[in-house]
Amino acid sequence: MKYILLIYSKESDWTGLSDKDKVDMYQKYMAFTDSIKKSGHYLGGDGLEPTATATTVRVRNGKPVTTDGPFAETREQLGGYYMIDAKDLDEAAEIATRVPGASYGAVEVRPVMRM
Amino acid sequence: MSIDHVYRADSGRILATLIRLVGDFDLAEEVMHDAFVAALERWPGHGVPENPRAWIVSTARHKAIDRLRRDSRFRDKSEEIARWAAAEEGEAPEALPDGENRVADDRLRLIFTCCHPALAVEAQIALTLRTLGGLTTEEIARAFLVPEATLAQRLVRAKSKIRQAGIPYRVPSDERLSERLDSVLAVLYLIFNEGYAATKGAELVRRELCAEAIRLTRLVVELMPERTESRALLALMLLHDSRREARVSPEGELVRLEAQDRSLWDQGEIREGIALTESALREGGARPYALQAAIAALHGEAARFEDTDWRQIVLLYRELMTRYPSPVVELNYAAAVAEASGPEEGLRLLDAIDERGDLATYHLLPAARAELLARLGRKQEAAGAYRRALSLVSNDLERRFLERELGALG
Numbered sequence: 001m002k003y004i005l006l007i008y009s010k011e012s013d014w015t016g017l018s019d020k021d022k023v024d025m026y027q028k029y030m031a032f033t034d035s036i037k038k039s040g041h042y043l044g045g046d047g048l049e050p051t052a053t054a055t056t057v058r059v060r061n062g063k064p065v066t067t068d069g070p071f072a073e074t075r076e077q078l079g080g081y082y083m084i085d086a087k088d089l090d091e092a093a094e095i096a097t098r099v100p101g102a103s104y105g106a107v108e109v110r111p112v113m114r115m
Numbered sequence: 116m117s118i119d120h121v122y123r124a125d126s127g128r129i130l131a132t133l134i135r136l137v138g139d140f141d142l143a144e145e146v147m148h149d150a151f152v153a154a155l156e157r158w159p160g161h162g163v164p165e166n167p168r169a170w171i172v173s174t175a176r177h178k179a180i181d182r183l184r185r186d187s188r189f190r191d192k193s194e195e196i197a198r199w200a201a202a203e204e205g206e207a208p209e210a211l212p213d214g215e216n217r218v219a220d221d222r223l224r225l226i227f228t229c230c231h232p233a234l235a236v237e238a239q240i241a242l243t244l245r246t247l248g249g250l251t252t253e254e255i256a257r258a259f260l261v262p263e264a265t266l267a268q269r270l271v272r273a274k275s276k277i278r279q280a281g282i283p284y285r286v287p288s289d290e291r292l293s294e295r296l297d298s299v300l301a302v303l304y305l306i307f308n309e310g311y312a313a314t315k316g317a318e319l320v321r322r323e324l325c326a327e328a329i330r331l332t333r334l335v336v337e338l339m340p341e342r343t344e345s346r347a348l349l350a351l352m353l354l355h356d357s358r359r360e361a362r363v364s365p366e367g368e369l370v371r372l373e374a375q376d377r378s379l380w381d382q383g384e385i386r387e388g389i390a391l392t393e394s395a396l397r398e399g400g401a402r403p404y405a406l407q408a409a410i411a412a413l414h415g416e417a418a419r420f421e422d423t424d425w426r427q428i429v430l431l432y433r434e435l436m437t438r439y440p441s442p443v444v445e446l447n448y449a450a451a452v453a454e455a456s457g458p459e460e461g462l463r464l465l466d467a468i469d470e471r472g473d474l475a476t477y478h479l480l481p482a483a484r485a486e487l488l489a490r491l492g493r494k495q496e497a498a499g500a501y502r503r504a505l506s507l508v509s510n511d512l513e514r515r516f517l518e519r520e521l522g523a524l525g
Contacts, residue, residue: 001281088283089233090291111280 002043002112003084003092008076009105011050028100036084041095045082076105083112118154121167126151127249127327129171131221134228135284136172137179140246140274146182150175222247223334224285230299231282238273241266243302244309247331248324254309257509292339300348300404303332307352311359312510325356343399347408350391354411357384369516373420385415406435425455442473450483458487478507482517494524 017025029047036042054070070077079101086092089109096107126147133143150171164170229243244250256266276282287295310324332349339345361375370376392408399405410431417423432448445468453461465484474480485500501521508514 003281086281088281089231090283090287092281093233109280 001086001088001092001114003086003089004110004112005045005082005084005092005096005099006078006108006110007080007082007099007101007105008074008108009079009101010075011077011079013104014079015050025100032098032100033082035098036082036095041084041086041091043083043085045080047080048078050079051077079105118151118158118163118167121154121171122151125168125171127247128222129168129175130246131225132172133175133179134225134246135221136176138284139278142179142182143175146175146178147171149178153178220334222331223338226299226302226331227286227295228277228282228284230295230302231277232295232298233280233282234273234276235269236298237261238269238276239298240302240305241269242273244306245270248306248309248327250309250324286338293342296335296339296342296345299335300332300345303328303335304348304352304404306331307355311355312513322359325352325359328352329356343395344402344404346391347395347399347402347404350388350395350408351404351411353384353391354388354408354415357381357388357415363512367512368519369512372414375420377418380415385412388412389415401434401438403435403439406431406438410435423454425451429455442468442471443477446474446477446480446483453487458490462487462491476507478504478509478513478517480504481507485517485520489520489524498524 014022014025033042033045051070054068056067056069056071058065058067082099084092084095086095089111092109096102096109099107101107130143130147133147134140137143137146153174154167154171158164226243226247229246230239234242241255244255245252252267252270253263256263261269286292307325307328310322310326310328329349329352332345332352335345336342336349357380358372358375360381361377361379362370364370388408389412392405392412395402395405396409410428413424413428413431428451429448432444432451436444436448446465449461449464449468451461452464462484465480465487468474469480469484481500481504485497485504488494488497488500498521501517501524505514505517505521508517
């Protein structure tokens, strides 16, 4: 089954990190990504620029309406994702616990719709 | 053997096997139903097959294949259909690939699925009772004081989450097993209690439900012999269950502990329960089920009510209250204190709970107060407390019991 792992955390936690800690975190993510590539679970994944760069688009009565900012103002923000292939929810959840962001933020595990 | 008998005795096991085979709760329920309908048509004319359960499972599996072929939802599942179709005709329903897990029981796999932490706790309980306990949606709704429609919705959501999120149908891996066990035990205990003191209707002791809870707990004990909490829970269930015959009179009335004919107590269950309690306490320490089992064991050991070691029981309740505080434990503690130190002492403790309003809707609090007030000769207050208990009670047997006690005040 395909799952997406949505990584949420406080952006302030990230921006507040020292340069050294940021490098550490990058390395942790690289190591994690490598590990799930090797195990064959990795399908894709990216980090996202902060919500300050987000733009929200809606179409109402056929007209596009563009606004500044993310869709929802929440305490923790979507900062990145992985797309994985896992046997079942237990395997997907086990992989989610190894996402570095799970240790300070939260990882939402969502099955991808089968078309 | 009648179809009705097969249904009552085996539908839980059959359903669990079918869920494993078809991997879908709703589909399994539907095809099991279809197979029983087919049995109704065929068995009266052709005779009951040698292994009725295997016949139902095999018939249901064919029905599932038929349904999958028709159903567009499953159109992409041709591989799966081929796999089922290839499965051997004569395969016994309990034939499972060994080795992967130590205990090959479909219901045990199912209980870990039903009690999966990715489901809300209320959904875990509802799903286990519905699927493994065989309770109706209405019974579960009544047991947990929610409208039937809410409960039905809860079941639908849980089943679709299992399907859509890919919650697996298997016993968890060794490193996850212990954390997953706690919620399983809590659910099993609820099933037992539902069987032991059903909230609804005239049948206080629903033997089959208790037996089922005990059977499933036994399986968990076998699967994880090193886990003392499951052993303690099994002990607790056996010790309660041992009093089954004595708890209700031949006229169908509830009998108080002190009035029970102890010769009716099941000594085999008591012996097993005591041995399990001792080993659980020795190896696992004073954890909640072990403490409760120890209390039940002291009752089981007393040949007569007067022989009960109330001081020891009071100490155990105090231990339980300190480690795992709850108002219900406090209520039981107060009742034990009343036996050990006199009704005034017990009443003082009960009044304190009452004043805090912690158990405002729990009928056993006013019932316990009423009993102590009656012993102290405070009849008017006792009558008031019995009336209050009657306004809260939902079980018919307990209601009649309270009415008798109220009448006996004179």
